[in-house]
Amino acid sequence: xxxxxxxxEGKDQFPIGMRVLAVDDDPTCLLLLGTLLRxxxxxxxxxxxxxxxxxxxxxxxxxxxxxxxxxxxPDMDGFKLLEHVGLEMDLPVIMLSANGxxxxxxxxxxxxxxxxxxxxxxxxxxxxxxxxxxxxxxxDRCNSGSKDKPHPDSGEDAGIGNVDNNGKLNxxxxxxxxxxxxxxxxxxxxxxxxxxxxKPRVVWxxxxxxxxxxxxxxxxxxxxxxxxxxxLMNVEKLTxxxxxxxxxxxxxxxxxxxxxxNQQANxxxxxxxxxxxxxxxxxxxxxxxFHTLAGSDQLHNAAFRSFPxxxxxxxxxxxxxxxxxxxxxxxxxQLGHVQNSGNPTNDLSKLQSFVPGNHNTNIxxxxxxxxxxxxxxxxxxxxxxxxxxxxxSTTVFPGSGSLVDARITGFSNNPLLGVTSNxxxxxxxxxxxxxxxxxxxxxxxxxxxxxxxxxxxxxxxQLQDSKADSQGQASLINCNAGQIIRSAPQxxxxxxxxxxxxxxxxxxxxxxxxxxxxxxxxxxDRNNSIFHRTTDLDSVGPLNFVDPLSIxxxxxxxxxxxPSVIEKEGYLMFQPRPHGSHVPDNTxxxxxxxxxxxxxxxxxxxxxxxxxxxx
Amino acid sequence: MDVxxxxxxxxxxxxxxxxxxxxxxxxxxxxxxxxxxxxxxFVVEVASLFFEDCEKxxxxxxxxxxxxxxxxFKQVDxxxxxxxxxxxxxxxxxxxxxxxxxxxxxxxxxxxxxxRCLQQVTHEYSLLKNKLQTLFRLQQQILAAGGSIPxxx
Numbered sequence: 087x088x089x090x091x092x093x094x095e096g097k098d099q100f101p102i103g104m105r106v107l108a109v110d111d112d113p114t115c116l117l118l119l120g121t122l123l124r125x126x127x128x129x130x131x132x133x134x135x136x137x138x139x140x141x142x143x144x145x146x147x148x149x150x151x152x153x154x155x156x157x158x159x160p161d162m163d164g165f166k167l168l169e170h171v172g173l174e175m176d177l178p179v180i181m182l183s184a185n186g187x188x189x190x191x192x193x194x195x196x197x198x199x200x201x202x203x204x205x206x207x208x209x210x211x212x213x214x215x216x217x218x219x220x221x222x223x224x225x226d227r228c229n230s231g232s233k234d235k236p237h238p239d240s241g242e243d244a245g246i247g248n249v250d251n252n253g254k255l256n257x258x259x260x261x262x263x264x265x266x267x268x269x270x271x272x273x274x275x276x277x278x279x280x281x282x283x284x285k286p287r288v289v290w291x292x293x294x295x296x297x298x299x300x301x302x303x304x305x306x307x308x309x310x311x312x313x314x315x316x317x318l319m320n321v322e323k324l325t326x327x328x329x330x331x332x333x334x335x336x337x338x339x340x341x342x343x344x345x346x347x348n349q350q351a352n353x354x355x356x357x358x359x360x361x362x363x364x365x366x367x368x369x370x371x372x373x374x375x376f377h378t379l380a381g382s383d384q385l386h387n388a389a390f391r392s393f394p395x396x397x398x399x400x401x402x403x404x405x406x407x408x409x410x411x412x413x414x415x416x417x418x419x420q421l422g423h424v425q426n427s428g429n430p431t432n433d434l435s436k437l438q439s440f441v442p443g444n445h446n447t448n449i450x451x452x453x454x455x456x457x458x459x460x461x462x463x464x465x466x467x468x469x470x471x472x473x474x475x476x477x478x479s480t481t482v483f484p485g486s487g488s489l490v491d492a493r494i495t496g497f498s499n500n501p502l503l504g505v506t507s508n509x510x511x512x513x514x515x516x517x518x519x520x521x522x523x524x525x526x527x528x529x530x531x532x533x534x535x536x537x538x539x540x541x542x543x544x545x546x547x548q549l550q551d552s553k554a555d556s557q558g559q560a561s562l563i564n565c566n567a568g569q570i571i572r573s574a575p576q577x578x579x580x581x582x583x584x585x586x587x588x589x590x591x592x593x594x595x596x597x598x599x600x601x602x603x604x605x606x607x608x609x610x611d612r613n614n615s616i617f618h619r620t621t622d623l624d625s626v627g628p629l630n631f632v633d634p635l636s637i638x639x640x641x642x643x644x645x646x647x648x649p650s651v652i653e654k655e656g657y658l659m660f661q662p663r664p665h666g667s668h669v670p671d672n673t674x675x676x677x678x679x680x681x682x683x684x685x686x687x688x689x690x691x692x693x694x695x696x697x698x699x700x701x
Numbered sequence: 702m703d704v705x706x707x708x709x710x711x712x713x714x715x716x717x718x719x720x721x722x723x724x725x726x727x728x729x730x731x732x733x734x735x736x737x738x739x740x741x742x743f744v745v746e747v748a749s750l751f752f753e754d755c756e757k758x759x760x761x762x763x764x765x766x767x768x769x770x771x772x773x774f775k776q777v778d779x780x781x782x783x784x785x786x787x788x789x790x791x792x793x794x795x796x797x798x799x800x801x802x803x804x805x806x807x808x809x810x811x812x813x814x815x816x817r818c819l820q821q822v823t824h825e826y827s828l829l830k831n832k833l834q835t836l837f838r839l840q841q842q843i844l845a846a847g848g849s850i851p852x853x854x
Contacts, residue, residue, distance in 0.1 A: 114751045114787040121735055121743060158782055184786035206728045206790040209735075 101216030102127045105149065109139040109167065110156040110182065115205060119154065119182070122209045128216075136162035140170055147175050151219045154203075157183035157190065165197045172198040172313035176326055178218040182207060196305075198313040229325045290332055294321060298332060307340070705848030712839045713851055719836065724829055729792030733852065745840075748833050751791045755826050758784045762819050766812065777815060778807040784822070795825045 106128045110116040116132050123130040131150070133139050136159050143150060153171055157164035168179045181194040184205040194202045200218040203211055290298070301318035302310040312330035319329070719725045729744075736743040761780045765773050785800035799821045806814030840850050 112754060112783055112787045112790075114747060114754050115790045117747055117750055118732070118790050121740065121747075125735060156786075158779065158786075160779075184782060184789060205786045206792070208731065 101219075103129050104216050104219060105129045105151045106131070106215075107139055107142065107150045107153045108132045108155075109136055109153070109159070109164075110134060111159045111161075112156065115156070115182075119207060122207065122212050123154075125209060126213050136164070136167045140167065143171060143175050143177070147177075150177060152178050152180065152215060154180045154182055154215070157181055157185070157194070165193060168194070168197045168199055169311060169313060172326070173311055176222075176313075178222050180215060180218065196314060196317055198317045225323065226325065229323050229328075294319075294324070295332075297321065298329065298336070302333070302336065307337075705843060705846045708839060708843045708846060709848055709851050712836070712843060715836055715839060719832055723794050723798075724832055726792045726794040728789065732792060733850075745837055747791055748837070751787055751793070752826075752830055754787055755784060755796070759819070759823055759826065762815075762822075766815055766819060772810075772812055772815070774807050774810050774815075778804060781807060793825075793829055796822060796829060799825055 106123055108116065108119050108123060108130060109132075110119060111134050113134065116134055120130050120132045131142065133142070136155070139153070139155070140162075143153070155164050155167050159167075164181060164183075168181065171177055171179050178200040179198065180201040180203060181199040182203050182205060183190065186204045191202045200222070201215065297319045298315060301315040304318060305311075305314055310333065312326045312333055315333065316324060316326050316329045716725075720729075732744050732747060740746075758780045762777050765777045765780070781800050781803045785797055785804070788794075788796040788800060799818055803815065803818035803822065806818055843850060
């Protein structure tokens, strides 16, 4: 018999002969475990050292089918080993422990374990562990083979499935092409063709992105590893590779946002308060915002569609981008229609002045957007743009007070919203996937008036959904975010005003983001119900502020920053205009906004607010 | 075969008493079932490993608790945790129960309580060791006499 034959025969007899690696520092348990496994007719290798186990695994990834590991080990924590295996080898891992604390079990699961067994382990439990191997294989197969459909469209139209929701927003960008793109089930468009061996493309719809961001936020940007994120997201047919590449983009985006945020902050500071002409981009909670914006929210789609956000951004555009979930429409960009801001023009000019030479790129880079959104009332979350606090990205939604207060701190975490090189993209990094309203990333494109405004929306979107709380907040920002500053077409703002702000309004509690929207990816703090005021946001200056915050719904004088796009810098900035009415229903407005924005886009012929992230 | 029968009966009775007194629990029975022709000394092997491990852990704990400067309860807890795991794997019920109490004292950082538990653990471990050694001796005698080890349910 040749080796192949043997091997194949072995495989055919699966689960008999399944190759298991058992790791436990306790010799008694290890011996027992090994014996039990052999009794189940598996092929067992045992070691008491986690390091040895890793070495063995690294030597030959295909040598084992399954790993069982104890939790408490002297040389390496079982969870760490779990992570490594998950990241590097993508093998199913079962945790074993004498301690059955719920917290510990939860930790195991979130770290990616497929199962958690308690000692003393019984043979009956071991007899079924092969199911994990099968399940994983099946998933991988599906991932690779499915989704032919979405791909073709994804480029333009966010895939078929996702198109509906995110539609346009999910523009497939080339960067988005990951090795495997899976159509999101969540969008209800799951075109799975397992038979096709084509590598499916993952369309990072708003929903998907939002989950991603939530997961990242939960883990903390520094500790977010694809495997864990994947586990937390719990999306079928999404592979670790998808998540990994998405994460990479996200990080880039965050970085970019932070730069923008910084710049904005500067500007904001300079401009002073309240009327910040900045567009405060609601920080997108990671990409999530975009997604949310894009997908579900109508507006976003339109608006964002045009952005070809680089990678993440693109997706961000989608509802998520708007950050605010629930914002009626990504439209939050209230370009132009930020009602509140009354003095947009002035601000704008100021902003413009601020906009330092560093266009886009500079801004984004490292600039923590601190838009001072004045009292973000509800949310005091400030999106951080740029330096996003890893976990708490707070979107800055200007509280009901002045817009300016909102601070948008760039999201460090969300690199995704990258600003295209030309454009400033404020990308909200919605780290917190949850309600935070995503930061609207505003991508600015150079040269275009509106072109790049990144989504502001995310915030808005979120606003929509959430009622009052954080989401709302987010949305506010989104709205603001949406307010891309367009220098030139002011008129555009007008019509839109309502829309975006509405979204702002979303947040019932939403913060009146009067002024600048801090677009830069503000990381919406997960915890902040509403946008937290991130410290960074100072006043988002140059960057497109979409000033969702300006919408003070409560006050009635919502400033909606008019999106005056400051073209030159390529930022889209919205001048906050006091907009009395907006604050209103969050939900609706965003959507309208989004749509309005979209329209505007067309009008202006800009390509987009699309976040063109030339990441 | 009277001898064998006698021995076997002794074995069964002794096993039953160990179970009754809580020295051993169902897990030990499982271990015995795992023993077969391929691994005829499985139970003895596991038990020996357990005793070795136990001694090591007890020493660790004693050393940690002796520290005058400050007891590293985390370390003690880690040892107790491990002992708990191995004792439950072998079916050493009483040892395991003491470990459970031991852990709460560790968490409470109660040195006195820990020391008491350590004493108890040591005591239980010695008892168990003796009993198991007696049991294994019986087993060997049966085998030597040509009989087979009865399976105690």
